[in-house]
Amino acid sequence: MAILGIELSINEKLYQRNPQRTELGRSILRHSILMIDELGLERFNFRKLAERIGSTEASVYRYFENKQLLLVYLVNWYWEWMRFRIDMKAMHINDPKEKLRVAICCIVDTAKRNARIEFIDEDVLHRIVVAEGAKAYHNKEVDAQNKDGFFWSYKELCNRIANIILENNPSFPYPRALASSLLEMANNHIYFAEHLPRLTEVKEEGDLLKQVELLLLYFAWRLVFPSEEQSEQAAGHRFNSQSGQVWH
């Protein structure tokens, strides 16, 4: 997929025909995102999608085997996009702490549309990932699908974040667990704030994403930094170290 000339590659086994290369394919992507958001995954189906885009069920099936794989394709796109953004932003940063801050910012921020890809509405895709993302790998075919590399993007994304965590604290015992937890928390606490507010301190009102970012920063900072740096704390703006850096 061409973004600023760079290609995000999605596992080829996820589709029958590359949806990005044709008008119909892009239409399938665009409207499946909108419809899954509107109807939810279970009420969404290829018949309704075909009707909406003025095509036929058979044609849609020529691109994706079924809606489960279409969902996996979409969340892969999201994960790839997030990983790309983290790589971009972190590339030229030397300070590992700043790198981690930027990564967490990306985790929460990938929602906001940046690349102008006509056929993917990142805002809506983000809502899908929040609401339905976990269903991509919660099914009886996980192991087979994992073998086919369907979750490579997610694992690689997790890996990137884990490495940044290790740069900050090489002896942190749970870099991957923290990375995946931060990714999952980002989605969960948005969802909780909107639907089950008693499960989180994040409030629907106000800047929800900013609150989630602060939450993740708080958790990450407390966990990865040896306690002498705790004084500096996580919270957002006033993250300039008033106190000199000690560690490393």
Added chain:
Amino acid sequence: MAILGIELSINEKLYQRNPQRTELGRSILRHSILMIDELGLERFNFRKLAERIGSTEASVYRYFENKQLLLVYLVNWYWEWMRFRIDMKAMHINDPKEKLRVAICCIVDTAKRNARIEFIDEDVLHRIVVAEGAKAYHNKEVDAQNKDGFFWSYKELCNRIANIILENNPSFPYPRALASSLLEMANNHIYFAEHLPRLTEVKEEGDLLKQVELLLLYFAWRLVFPSEEQSEQAAGHRFNSQSGQVWH
């Protein structure tokens, strides 16, 4: 539901007829748990269930409106059971730290069958909660269902844990978020260890549940305790601090 003479109450709107009160109802519960575990939620349906228990589809529908609500019923049972166990175990403990340790133990441990309720196999139910639990509230009806109190048990469970967190550190800013995250992490890291091992440090081999418990304890301790207490650490036994703590 009678366990040692105590009743776990499940929201009455979740069922048409109370499944615990009849032979058929209990058979539905027992075998739906087994079949969802075997087939996964999407391949499981009331026709197959009816066939297996030697009854009819119509009869099953007299107990539960559909399989989504049956799932919600089952995970509610699990949440209620966990909350009950935490209350029981924490009741007579005064030390808040010990209370938190016990709560985390329950979060991970509710898997292991304790109450001998003939028609609920806690081991298998736990696997269902791990693999399918999130689907209980990831659907387009959340808000309506939440209004009907379908998630009260989960929220109340979260609340219990959040209160224990606050007993340990009254100024901890994210008690609910940490509580829900611990609950979600417990499930996720078991699932990851078994299916997507690169997302966690928890290994499938060895005592998986013990590892998850140590992970949760590590996170909880680092997060809720002011750093002078870090030295004592979470994981009970071998968390002795080699390095002296400085901050505060």
Added chain:
DNA sequence: AAATAATGATAGTTTTGCTATCATTATTAG
């Protein structure tokens, strides 16, 4: 023994998930 409630048996409806066939329209290659 009569009334009531739960189940079984059977049937039928609508929707979903998916495949097949063939004609038509683009696209590309020679």
Added chain:
DNA sequence: CTAATAATGATAGCAAAACTATCATTATTT
């Protein structure tokens, strides 16, 4: 510019899933 080839549309159909309805039968309660 035509011939080949690829993609789409149109239509059909089928098997399963997700229900609902009816009525007879069997328990249970009173």
